[in-house]
Structures are given as C-alpha cells and as structure tokens.
Amino acid sequence: MTHYKNAPRRLAVAGIVATGALLLTACGGNDDMKGMDHGSKDSSASEKATASAAPGGFNDADVSFAQMMIPHHQQALEMAKLADGRAGDKQIASLAGKIEKAQDPEITTMKSWLKAWGKPVSPSSDSMPGMDHGSGGMDGMMSQKDMDRLKAAKGADFDRAFAQMMIDHHKGAITMAEDEQKSGRDAKAKKLAGDVVKNQSTEVTTLRKILDRL
Known part of the structure; x- marks a missing residue:
C-alpha cells in the first residue's frame, strides 16, 4: 500500500524534472537561434557591402x-x-570624323567600367565565340574580306561601300544597346546604351540618304 501511495508523488517529481529539462533545452535552443540570427545578419551586411562596392550594381x-x-x-x-x-x-568624310570623335571616348569609358568591375576587357573565346571580325560572329561586324574590300576602294566606290557597311555595323550596335537597356543594371552603362541607340539611329538615317543620292 505504501508503494501505491508514493506513486503520485514520484510522478509529480518526474514531471517537474522533465519540465525543467525542457526549459533548459529551450533556453539552449534560443541561444543557438540567436547565434543563427546574428550569423544571418552578418551575412546580409556582407552582401550589402559587396553590392555597394560594385559600381552601379552591375550584372x-x-x-x-x-x-x-x-x-x-x-x-x-x-x-x-x-x-x-x-x-x-x-x-x-564628315560623318567618319564624327564617328571617331564619339566612339573613341566611349571605348575608354567602357574599359574603365570593366576594370572597376574586376572583369577582363575581352571575354573568353569559350563564352563569346566569333569575336574577331574575320568570323563575323557579332552583330554587324564586318568580315576580313569586307574590310579588305573597303581598304581597296576609293572615291564613289568607297563612299557606297562605307555607307552600306556602316549602316549594317550601326544596326548591330543598336541591337546590342537595346539588349543592354532591357537586361542591364548599371545606370551608366544603360545611359551609354541609350546614347548609342539615339546617335547611331540618326547616323543610319543620314547614311541611307547619302546612299540614295550616290
């Protein structure tokens, strides 16, 4: 009988011990979670620092x-x-001079961006096949045969060849610039892309008018 009378007390003590263990576990779990929260905050801060370090948040x-x-x-x-x-x-001749004046500084600007972004000026041949103009792999790029033909031409023959080739060349640049406007992130790069679309579209119109009268 004594055994049965002490049973409720034993159960109560066991319950208290179990409750205490659960509380200790919960406290330990909270400490662990605090550590996890701290880690995630550190990670988030690191990501923000990296993003701010990247000029314009390029992609x-x-x-x-x-x-x-x-x-x-x-x-x-x-x-x-x-x-x-x-x-x-x-x-x-005048338009050729304008092209030199506009595009040479843009090359310098784009090279400075790539340097700031920690990227090479030239992409790898695996990721961007057909980069040389001999292959004609890029939009609007002339082949080596085209360039040789232009070098050999003079007078009206040169004028016609130049106008037609530059129209095709500009159209390729415009397509590339429009893609940048849609998919790019860097504000300065997108601004330059907008300038390319505007200026080269105007030059294409001019070159077509020249072709019509040649």
Whole structure:
C-alpha cells in the first residue's frame, strides 16, 4: 500500500524534472537561434557591402555589353579612319570624323567600367565565340574580306561601300544597346546604351540618304 501511495508523488517529481529539462533545452535552443540570427545578419551586411562596392550594381548583361561593344566600336573606328584619303563625298568624310570623335571616348569609358568591375576587357573565346571580325560572329561586324574590300576602294566606290557597311555595323550596335537597356543594371552603362541607340539611329538615317543620292 505504501508503494501505491508514493506513486503520485514520484510522478509529480518526474514531471517537474522533465519540465525543467525542457526549459533548459529551450533556453539552449534560443541561444543557438540567436547565434543563427546574428550569423544571418552578418551575412546580409556582407552582401550589402559587396553590392555597394560594385559600381552601379552591375550584372552579367552590363559586362557582356561592354566586352562586346568595345571591339565593335574599334572596328567602326578602323572603318572611319579609312575614309581619310579614300572618301570622295564630303558628307561621308564628315560623318567618319564624327564617328571617331564619339566612339573613341566611349571605348575608354567602357574599359574603365570593366576594370572597376574586376572583369577582363575581352571575354573568353569559350563564352563569346566569333569575336574577331574575320568570323563575323557579332552583330554587324564586318568580315576580313569586307574590310579588305573597303581598304581597296576609293572615291564613289568607297563612299557606297562605307555607307552600306556602316549602316549594317550601326544596326548591330543598336541591337546590342537595346539588349543592354532591357537586361542591364548599371545606370551608366544603360545611359551609354541609350546614347548609342539615339546617335547611331540618326547616323543610319543620314547614311541611307547619302546612299540614295550616290
């Protein structure tokens, strides 16, 4: 009988001990969770610092735009420089000079962005096949055969070839710039893309008018 009388007391004591264990576990769990919260806050702060360190919060589209537009502009400069001593039309010669004046500084600007972003000026051949203008892999890029033909032309023949090639070249740049406007993140890169679309669209219109009268 004594055994049965003490049973409720034993159960009560066991319950108290179990409750205490649960409380201790909960306290320990809270400490662990605090540590986890602290870790997540540190991680978030680190991500914010990284984002702020990146000029303009660039993304892959911005990098691709700069890496592709640099050689694209460089070929436009190469074409424009050929006009000296070859162009027969004064408007063609004047437009070639404007192209040089506009695109050379843009190349310098885009190179400075890539340096700030910690990215190479030229993309890898695996990620961007057909980068050289001999392959014609990029929108609007002339082949080496096209460039050789332009170099060999003079007078009206040069003017017509230059106008048609630069129209095609500009259209490729406009397409690339429109893609940057849609997918890019960096405000300065998107602004330059907007300038490319506006200025080169105007030049395409001018070049078409020149072709019509040549």
